[in-house]
Amino acid sequence: MLEFRFHGRGGQGSVTSAELLAVTAISDNKFAQAFPSFGPERRGAPVQAFARISDTPIRNRSKVYRPNVVLVLDYSLVSMVNVAAGLAEDGLLVVSTSNSEEQVRRETKWNGRLAMVDGIRIAMTHIKRPINNTVMLGALIKASGCVNMSQMEEAVKERFGKIAAVNLNALKEAFETVHICEGVKHG
Amino acid sequence: MGKRKGVESSIALADSAAMCRIEAIAAYPITPQTHIVEHLSEWVNDGHLEAEFVPVESEHSAMSAALGMSAVGARTFTATSSQGLALMHEILFIAPAMRLPVVMAVANRSLSGPISIWNDHSDIMTDRDIGWVQIFAENGQECFDLVPACFRVAEDKRVVLPTILNFDGFVVSHMIEPIEFWTQEQFDAYLPPFDPQIKLDVRKPVAMGAVGIPEIYYEARLAQQNALLNAKAVVVEAFAELEKMVGRKYNLVETYKADDADAILYLMGSLSETAMTAVDNLRKQGKKVGLVRPRLWRPFPTEELVAAFGNVPVVGVCDRALAFGHEHHMVAQEIRALFYDAPHRPKLVEFVIGLGGRDVTIGDMEHILNRLLEVKNGAPVGPVEYVGVRK
Numbered sequence: 001m002l003e004f005r006f007h008g009r010g011g012q013g014s015v016t017s018a019e020l021l022a023v024t025a026i027s028d029n030k031f032a033q034a035f036p037s038f039g040p041e042r043r044g045a046p047v048q049a050f051a052r053i054s055d056t057p058i059r060n061r062s063k064v065y066r067p068n069v070v071l072v073l074d075y076s077l078v079s080m081v082n083v084a085a086g087l088a089e090d091g092l093l094v095v096s097t098s099n100s101e102e103q104v105r106r107e108t109k110w111n112g113r114l115a116m117v118d119g120i121r122i123a124m125t126h127i128k129r130p131i132n133n134t135v136m137l138g139a140l141i142k143a144s145g146c147v148n149m150s151q152m153e154e155a156v157k158e159r160f161g162k163i164a165a166v167n168l169n170a171l172k173e174a175f176e177t178v179h180i181c182e183g184v185k186h187g
Numbered sequence: 188m189g190k191r192k193g194v195e196s197s198i199a200l201a202d203s204a205a206m207c208r209i210e211a212i213a214a215y216p217i218t219p220q221t222h223i224v225e226h227l228s229e230w231v232n233d234g235h236l237e238a239e240f241v242p243v244e245s246e247h248s249a250m251s252a253a254l255g256m257s258a259v260g261a262r263t264f265t266a267t268s269s270q271g272l273a274l275m276h277e278i279l280f281i282a283p284a285m286r287l288p289v290v291m292a293v294a295n296r297s298l299s300g301p302i303s304i305w306n307d308h309s310d311i312m313t314d315r316d317i318g319w320v321q322i323f324a325e326n327g328q329e330c331f332d333l334v335p336a337c338f339r340v341a342e343d344k345r346v347v348l349p350t351i352l353n354f355d356g357f358v359v360s361h362m363i364e365p366i367e368f369w370t371q372e373q374f375d376a377y378l379p380p381f382d383p384q385i386k387l388d389v390r391k392p393v394a395m396g397a398v399g400i401p402e403i404y405y406e407a408r409l410a411q412q413n414a415l416l417n418a419k420a421v422v423v424e425a426f427a428e429l430e431k432m433v434g435r436k437y438n439l440v441e442t443y444k445a446d447d448a449d450a451i452l453y454l455m456g457s458l459s460e461t462a463m464t465a466v467d468n469l470r471k472q473g474k475k476v477g478l479v480r481p482r483l484w485r486p487f488p489t490e491e492l493v494a495a496f497g498n499v500p501v502v503g504v505c506d507r508a509l510a511f512g513h514e515h516h517m518v519a520q521e522i523r524a525l526f527y528d529a530p531h532r533p534k535l536v537e538f539v540i541g542l543g544g545r546d547v548t549i550g551d552m553e554h555i556l557n558r559l560l561e562v563k564n565g566a567p568v569g570p571v572e573y574v575g576v577r578k
Contacts, residue, residue, distance in 0.1 A: 018363075019193075019195075019363050022193050022363045022364075023193035023194075023363065024193075025193070026191055026192065026193030026364075026365045027192075027193065029191070031365055032193060032363070032364070032365065033362055033363065033364050034193075034362070034363040035357075035358070035361055035362045035363065036361065038304075038305060038306075038357040038361065038544060039304075058364075059460040059461065059463045059464045060460065060461050060464050060549055061355075061358040061359070061362070061457055061458070061460055061461050061547070062461060062546050062547055062548040062549065063546050065548070
């Protein structure tokens with residue numbers, strides 16, 4: 001089973017990211033869950049969402065405490081919360097940032113596998129708004145292969161209707177431009 | 188088997204209600220809310236469902252409107268939660284007394300105060316004795332499957348009682364999970380049109396909801412009690428027909444690895460899924476533990492529960508609400524009463540867990556199951572344990 005945690009801000013689409021991931025996995029005949037960190041929805045406030053993907057039925061409705069993958073949609077959260085908390089040593093951190101690997105590692109204190117994508121720039125280019133949820137999924141799929149890209153494209157088409165095309169372009173650019181850094185060995 | 192679809196459980200539940208060809212919906216989306224009536228409003232607005240969608244000004248009015256619409260012979264549905272259910276309280280008793288087979292989905296949540304919108308069973312425990320048939324769904328698939336079963340039971344001429352489908356707020360209601368949909372043809376084959384024996388009709392006037400003078404009231408209430416107790420056989424039939432239709436076997440009481448267990452945990456709602464994983468983990472260590480879960484809650488499946496527990500020496504009970512002022516909470520009270528007349532009386536260990544949305548982990552469930560085994564091995568039973576509370 002793979003477990004995912006999403007860090008973002010209310011209104012940015014973290015919950016939608018988790019949903020699209022689960023819907024895509026289920027359409028590929030896997031078992032999956034997605035759910036928000038339940039609470040009053042406040043635009044701009046830090047929010048979390050969770051997902052699980054498994055080959056067998058998932059019998060667990062608790063939050064995710066030991067994720068295999070963490071996605072950070074809003075880089076400003078890195079200074080506020082320990083985004084790598086509980087992340088498995090062989091896990092993956094996917095960050096929306098234009099910063100250098102060195103800076104991201106210093107600020108997240110994460111030495112494992114890291115995927116960096118300039119999410120806001122890609123979102124502004126295609127969607128014209130700083131909503132980078134589909135961008136992050138493109139980066140995630142390239143870095144982890146956890147779901148099938150063509151099935152994700154189908155899920156995005158179904159979900160976004162009229163604005164599907166720009167989201168697909170954002171998804172694809174992120175898939176192509178994500179910068180993947182292998183883990184740093186401890187001295 | 189149909190294809191599974193990744194969908195939020197509330198949305199699937201609403202789709203299922205729409206595919207039951209409901210004719211009337213009473214809607215008051217109070218906070219806390221699910222997407223159920225919102226999604227049904229889209230069905231109606233998009234012209235896919237011919238139903239009267241009545242937005243009302245309170246949950247008290249939502250239930251009142253539901254009764255009125257059911258009384259004229261419309262298949263009627265509504266959904267609520269928490270404070271909304273509490274505000275309906277007065278009218279909830281009228282529905283079974285007037286034998287109006289409304290179906291209502293209740294996303295179980297805590298009651299204020301402190302103000303809370305999160306999952307536990309405070310709302311429905313308060314409305315345990317309202318005289319409705321009550322069923323608990325464990326997951327999104329059950330939410331979808333059991334809506335037509337609820338209508339089938341409610342409208343059956345041997346029952347004619349309103350029915351509640353309980354499911355956990357947030358942890359089921361807001362969860363995206365794989366759900367296999369039925370076809371419209373399967374719905375139509377499973378659920379015949381609503382054919383009320385008596386209804387409000389200007390061409391054939393009747394009086395409904397009359398006063399019950401002391402010479403009548405007592406008999407009327409007892410008739411209602413008998414009708415509800417007798418509904419059990421109809422629920423069994425409805426589940427059997429459901430299995431024939433879609434291949435999923437639903438029992439009044441479900442067990443998990445209970446047959447040879449040294450200790451059994453009894454819980455209601457979706458926590459059983461998390462508990463199943465804990466049971467599997469302990470079984471790998473050679474610890475014989477199991478689960479019992481009621482799918483039907485009212486009428487209470489006494490015989491089925493006694494059979495499910497068998498001769499197990501230790502039973503644990505999980506309460507998800509408090510019976511203020513009593514040292515045994517509601518579910519524990521029910522299970523204590525169950526064993527009073529039973530041929531075999533196990534040791535009973537009581538727990539409260541997951542109040543007001545406090546997260547329940549596999550580790551919490553393993554702790555509870557291990558505690559039951561300690562009692563099996565001679566440890567004292569002790570008072571109710573409040574699992575996960577900060578000291």
